[in-house]
Amino acid sequence: MASLLKNALKAIREKGIVNALRTLREEGYTKCLLDGNILQTKIHNIGGTLVGVDKFGNKYYQRYEGIPHGRHRWVEYGDKGRYNASQIPAEWHGWLHHITDHTGDELLMLKPKRYGIDHKQNYSGEGEELIYHSKGHALNPGQRDWTRYQSWQPTKK
Amino acid sequence: MGLGLLALRASRSLALNRLPRAFAYQNPSNNAIIRGIVSTPELQNPEAAAAVQQPEPAPELPPRKPVAGARVHFTNPDDAIEVFVDGYPVKVPKGMTVLQACEIAGVDIPRFCYHSRLSVAGNCRMCLVEVEKSPKPVASCAMPALPGMKIKTDTPIAKKAREGVMEFLLMNHPLDCPICDQGGECDLQDQSMAFGSDRGRFTEMKRSVVDKNLGPLVKTVMTRCIQCTRCVRFATEVAGVQDLGILGRGSGEEIGTYVEKLMTSELSGNVIDICPVGALTSKPFAFKARNWELKGTESIDVTDAVGSNIRIDSRGPEVLRITPRLNEDINEEWISDKTRFFYDGLKRQRLNDPMIRGPDGRFKAVTWRDALAVVAEVLHQVKAEEIVGVAGKLSDAESMMALKDLLNKMGSNNIWCEGNGSDPQADLRSGFLLNSSIAGLEKADVFLLVGTQPRVEAAMVNARIRKTVRATQAKVGYIGPPTDINYDHQHLGTGTQTLLEIAEGRHPFCSALLHAKNPAIIVGAGLFEHKDKDAMFSAVETIAKLGKVVRPDWNGLNVLLLNAAQSAALDLGLVPESGNSVESAKFLYLMGADDVDLDKVASDAFVVYQGHHGDRSVYRANVILPASAFSEKEGTYENTEGCSQETLPAVPIVGDARDDWKIIRALSEVAGIRLPYDTLGAVRTRIRTVAPNLLHLDEREPSAISSVAVKPQFSQKVSIAPFGAAVENFYMTDSITRASKIMAQCTAQLLK
Numbered sequence: 001m002a003s004l005l006k007n008a009l010k011a012i013r014e015k016g017i018v019n020a021l022r023t024l025r026e027e028g029y030t031k032c033l034l035d036g037n038i039l040q041t042k043i044h045n046i047g048g049t050l051v052g053v054d055k056f057g058n059k060y061y062q063r064y065e066g067i068p069h070g071r072h073r074w075v076e077y078g079d080k081g082r083y084n085a086s087q088i089p090a091e092w093h094g095w096l097h098h099i100t101d102h103t104g105d106e107l108l109m110l111k112p113k114r115y116g117i118d119h120k121q122n123y124s125g126e127g128e129e130l131i132y133h134s135k136g137h138a139l140n141p142g143q144r145d146w147t148r149y150q151s152w153q154p155t156k157k
Numbered sequence: 158m159g160l161g162l163l164a165l166r167a168s169r170s171l172a173l174n175r176l177p178r179a180f181a182y183q184n185p186s187n188n189a190i191i192r193g194i195v196s197t198p199e200l201q202n203p204e205a206a207a208a209v210q211q212p213e214p215a216p217e218l219p220p221r222k223p224v225a226g227a228r229v230h231f232t233n234p235d236d237a238i239e240v241f242v243d244g245y246p247v248k249v250p251k252g253m254t255v256l257q258a259c260e261i262a263g264v265d266i267p268r269f270c271y272h273s274r275l276s277v278a279g280n281c282r283m284c285l286v287e288v289e290k291s292p293k294p295v296a297s298c299a300m301p302a303l304p305g306m307k308i309k310t311d312t313p314i315a316k317k318a319r320e321g322v323m324e325f326l327l328m329n330h331p332l333d334c335p336i337c338d339q340g341g342e343c344d345l346q347d348q349s350m351a352f353g354s355d356r357g358r359f360t361e362m363k364r365s366v367v368d369k370n371l372g373p374l375v376k377t378v379m380t381r382c383i384q385c386t387r388c389v390r391f392a393t394e395v396a397g398v399q400d401l402g403i404l405g406r407g408s409g410e411e412i413g414t415y416v417e418k419l420m421t422s423e424l425s426g427n428v429i430d431i432c433p434v435g436a437l438t439s440k441p442f443a444f445k446a447r448n449w450e451l452k453g454t455e456s457i458d459v460t461d462a463v464g465s466n467i468r469i470d471s472r473g474p475e476v477l478r479i480t481p482r483l484n485e486d487i488n489e490e491w492i493s494d495k496t497r498f499f500y501d502g503l504k505r506q507r508l509n510d511p512m513i514r515g516p517d518g519r520f521k522a523v524t525w526r527d528a529l530a531v532v533a534e535v536l537h538q539v540k541a542e543e544i545v546g547v548a549g550k551l552s553d554a555e556s557m558m559a560l561k562d563l564l565n566k567m568g569s570n571n572i573w574c575e576g577n578g579s580d581p582q583a584d585l586r587s588g589f590l591l592n593s594s595i596a597g598l599e600k601a602d603v604f605l606l607v608g609t610q611p612r613v614e615a616a617m618v619n620a621r622i623r624k625t626v627r628a629t630q631a632k633v634g635y636i637g638p639p640t641d642i643n644y645d646h647q648h649l650g651t652g653t654q655t656l657l658e659i660a661e662g663r664h665p666f667c668s669a670l671l672h673a674k675n676p677a678i679i680v681g682a683g684l685f686e687h688k689d690k691d692a693m694f695s696a697v698e699t700i701a702k703l704g705k706v707v708r709p710d711w712n713g714l715n716v717l718l719l720n721a722a723q724s725a726a727l728d729l730g731l732v733p734e735s736g737n738s739v740e741s742a743k744f745l746y747l748m749g750a751d752d753v754d755l756d757k758v759a760s761d762a763f764v765v766y767q768g769h770h771g772d773r774s775v776y777r778a779n780v781i782l783p784a785s786a787f788s789e790k791e792g793t794y795e796n797t798e799g800c801s802q803e804t805l806p807a808v809p810i811v812g813d814a815r816d817d818w819k820i821i822r823a824l825s826e827v828a829g830i831r832l833p834y835d836t837l838g839a840v841r842t843r844i845r846t847v848a849p850n851l852l853h854l855d856e857r858e859p860s861a862i863s864s865v866a867v868k869p870q871f872s873q874k875v876s877i878a879p880f881g882a883a884v885e886n887f888y889m890t891d892s893i894t895r896a897s898k899i900m901a902q903c904t905a906q907l908l909k
Contacts, residue, residue, distance in 0.1 A: 149503075151510075152507060154519070154771075
């Protein structure tokens with residue numbers, strides 16, 4: 001706890017009080033009191049090693065000592081408002097779930113350049129316009145040009 | 158497939174073994190981890206399997222029906238032999254294979270390479286059966302049935318043999334059923350339900366084969382091929398092209414064209430049907446639908462005069478594919494590429510609203526009431542002899558009847574059907590029919606093709622001639638422009654000169670005709686358009702008399718028509734009064750007629766176009782009345798051999814279009830000359846008074862009198878002119894095929 005305070009004071013001294021407060025808000029400390037999950041993660045972070053940060057701002061930590069088995073690796077979501085597990089990109093998913101010991105940054109090298117598309121979180125329930133619809137789906141706005149037949153156009157000739 | 162039945166019987170015989178197996182599994186030491194791959198482990202060892210087989214009491218055999226109506230035809234009663242299939246005695250003629258004997262006994266043998274219309278290859282080994290006193294299971298498709306043979310089709314040995322074959326076949330077969338177009342109608346898929354294992358022992362990499370480009374119609378996924386060689390045999394034997402072959406041996410074996418080459422046959426689409434797996438599938442149909450989503454409508458092809466039996470597969474309002482139906486007398490089980498792939502034309506260039514050409518020359522969509530009022534008004538303004546009607550290539554008998562009745566009520570009799578020429582001979586049916594019938598051509602031993610190229614005019618008739626030539630080495634003489642004929646033939650000459658030489662007995666081919674038992678002369682309907690067609694036909698009839706072509710037991714004097722509507726039109730008496738009626742017409746009613754020479758039409762003539770496609774004649778029309786296509790209506794068509802058949806509606810009518818006969822009936826009402834029929838049944842009753850044979854569906858009505866006996870001798874001088882080709886482009890002959898994108902691709906790629 002003491003080191004935490006020391007760090008906070010150091011940050012204020014370096015950045016000034018306004019910037020330090022902004023950083024605090026961005027880091028989600030201001031939400032800690034309202035959202036127990038964030039508070040719990042922040043407490044968990046103490047003593048953890050930051051392994052990497054992905055492009056969405058998710059921070060990946062690990063700590064092997066003094067932690068019950070299966071809780072060695074965890075994530076602090078970049079999005080402090082509506083975080084969910086589908087925001088974890090595929091390359092970090094494997095590391096996080098102990099499928100591999102390679103970190104996401106290392107696995108990103110293997111991602112195919114030509115056809116590998118960006119990770120997209122699951123937007124189910126967040127609005128029809130965000131959800132993927134297949135080609136023939138009635139709600140897909142771009143794909144409704146199917147016609148039963150093509151009529152002869154008299155003006156052609 | 159009947160395989161369900163087979164599997165059922167197999168499991169029933171296994172039920173007898175269930176007791177010992179249950180005991181075996183109760184013993185913990187016997188319940189070992191090592192298990193066979195086959196789902197019936199106790200059958201791993203045939204001896205043990207035979208040992209556990211309890212002596213069955215003499216089984217009560219229920220009477221069985223032959224598979225798919227298989228019939229036995231005994232040419233010589235002495236040749237009958239008796240074999241036993243699963244203990245059931247059956248009499249078959251000598252020379253039949255074991256597989257055919259089993260089919261007659263009502264047992265469906267699984268098979269991949271065997272096809273009843275192709276030669277026997279015997280390389281898939283799926284049809285293995287057990288024969289008593291034979292050391293190994295035998296391939297039933299290649300084994301002739303012998304007297305007293307005891308064939309067993311559902312024994313554990315036969316089942317195990319087939320399971321083994323299936324395992325080898327699946328070894329190199331990709332597991333892509335979910336993305337395979339054959340899924341749901343795949344022989345391999347069906348039979349693996351009965352004989353497939355529930356796990357695989359193959360851990361190596363599967364073989365992969367480069368896909369071949371066979372053209373715009375057939376899609377190949379050669380990795381799926383199981384080397385049954387049905388397509389190779391079809392191409393060489395039925396289609397008559399040497400394009401496909403087999404290359405390599407063992408696991409390097411593949412089907413291909415050897416050099417990069419398209420498959421240029423007019424029957425190439427049939428390899429899609431005969432391929433038992435998804436190696437050859439339809440390119441236009443690829444990934445469009447699953448076969449269980451489709452509604453099948455049994456209908457008739459109208460793109461040529463053969464009237465091939467087809468099934469129109471549709472989903473909702475769309476025609477998605479066309480497949481052949483079995484009809485031994487007409488198309489056997491094949492159809493031409495044009496028939497199979499022109500369906501996308503049904504969706505393009507459709508007329509969907511009645512239209513009137515305004516004073517500015519532009520068409521404007523109007524209501525039916527307005528359009529019919531305009532037509533009726535003009536109809537009353539012109540003189541009766543200036544009213545002319547032309548029925549198109551695709552017209553059905555009902556609408557032609559209605560049009561003729563309408564024009565007759567107006568006092569005009571200038572009506573004919575495209576392709577019949579300006580002065581058709583309609584009095585004697587033998588003068589325009591294929592008198593020896595399409596199936597009857599197989600009896601002929603000498604063919605004389607006069608001005609006809611059956612390969613492009615009627616591909617199914619050509620396939621029949623080729624079948625005959627292949628089976629009996631029949632001689633074929635051809636008179637006409639140089640063309641590609643896919644069987645042995647003699648090109649005798651190009652025109653009337655040669656015809657006259659044969660008629661006068663000066664030509665060497667005469668001796669072949671004179672010595673023939675059943676000579677057949679086939680005259681092309683392209684000759685109808687010639688100026689001196691009467692003289693040409695008299696010459697042909699002289700040849701017929703010379704070669705005794707027409708006898709009480711054989712009528713070999715044939716005319717091969719070009720269009721679906723032609724013979725029904727002649728039966729209904731659509732014969733114009735004057736030869737040059739188009740030039741003098743002031744009111745021209747075109748019922749789907751797109752090949753009329755419209756340059757001859759006077760500029761002040763009023764042209765009504767009633768049809769389903771905006772093709773050629775619409776550009777000259779004053780009023781357009783949208784009608785339904787053959788896939789959307791019930792209509793009677795008579796084919797070139799005089800067999801009436803019916804189309805059935807598969808998809809709904811587009812837009813505001815109506816059935817042809819209904820439009821004419823409505824027009825007659827507006828014009829104040831009401832035609833006396835309101836239903837299709839009533840129109841047919843009217844047809845019965847004119848040509849009752851059109852109502853005898855699916856029955857060939859041969860002509861009663863031969864034209865040779867009653868017609869006078871020819872005396873008219875014939876001009877020496879070569880015959881022209883009646884069909885320029887096989888793939889595009891009528892308004893639907895001209896609208897089709899696939900047919901346009903074929904024209905561009907295959908007719909180079």
